[in-house]
Amino acid sequence: MSGCALNEKEFFSCCQLLLQQSEHLRDGWSWEAVQGSEEGYLRKTVLRSVLADCYDAQKQKETASDSVSPVSAHPIQELQQQERTQPVVATRFHSDGIIGNDGDEDDAVCVLSEGSSHVLQYEYHILYSCSYSAPVLYFRAFTLEGRSLTLEDVWSSVHPNFRHCLQNSPLTAITQQEHPLLGQPFFMLHPCRTEEFMRPVLQEAQEQPRPVNYVLLWLSVVGPVVGLDVPLKYCTQLHPSSLQRSASDLMSSTVETGVRRFARKTCK
């Protein structure tokens, strides 16, 4: 099946471009190479302060609104208080608001009072999937003490805009997988539909033609789904009206190569 697929070489090029922009913007991405080869992945760590609230899935449908911000890298976001129908399952930590271990609970979890806040460390990896010829987003989250979060906790970082659709297919959208290179458990945003949602936009861009960084475009779409912010500046740097001409010129010349490669492919 032909389509707007991404081969590994292109993945590498797109990642390097993204990396250059990231360094310019101080957005924190780094390239982790595998055994000195071109194979590798992009990596970024984000500290996030969140309210200790575990969302009940059904509640989100009617309460998602512009004013509700999920976890972000900014200081504590005010979240709508949700009526908890089940105990909050979270990891233990030492900060204000902790109630402490309930005797009936597993030793590794505790019940958190609503309104308490804590800092989490999110780690995002962008790998290449040969099976799907697409980038794949892996991520995991820890407390500062090193306890990993559960999938249930992670749901709270999914932007309300996407929660509804994702919940319709929770088993396939965000799954727990072994990291292909590190062999450790990560959450993964399943790539089976990536080409499907990338194709229309890529085709449209090719008809222009307009330079597009596949990985950046993909990341801007999937990032917010898992609480990862992709600053608008990644795009404004490339805009002709941008004041940062030097960065713009650099991007245009190198991305054009990628555009020509895409243009040669048949996108049906």
Next chain:
Amino acid sequence: MSDTAESPTETQKEETQPPSDDSTTNDEKKKIDVLLKAVGDTPIMKTKKWAVDRGRTVQSLSQFISRFLKLDANEQLFIYVNQSFAPSPDQEVGVLFDCFGSDGKLVLHYCKSQAWG
């Protein structure tokens, strides 16, 4: 400006906007002109030009378009700027207009997809 329709109405939370029939009110109300273009198989909106409050978020606009197009619950709508980037759902359209607007309007592409699972 005869093509410009009234501002998109929000959910029941926001009061219905009166029709903006006068271009001079745009500045006072701080609205920007948005041109919505469909991508791929996505249905084309009959009304493509909208006057949108600057403070409106991408998510809000996305919800509006989804309702307007009567998308299924499992269909996700994506909005793109510059045909190369999906702005954050919390991004304000006013900021997008400042960065990418030309000829007095912001062109946004939208695309529906069953992107998950």
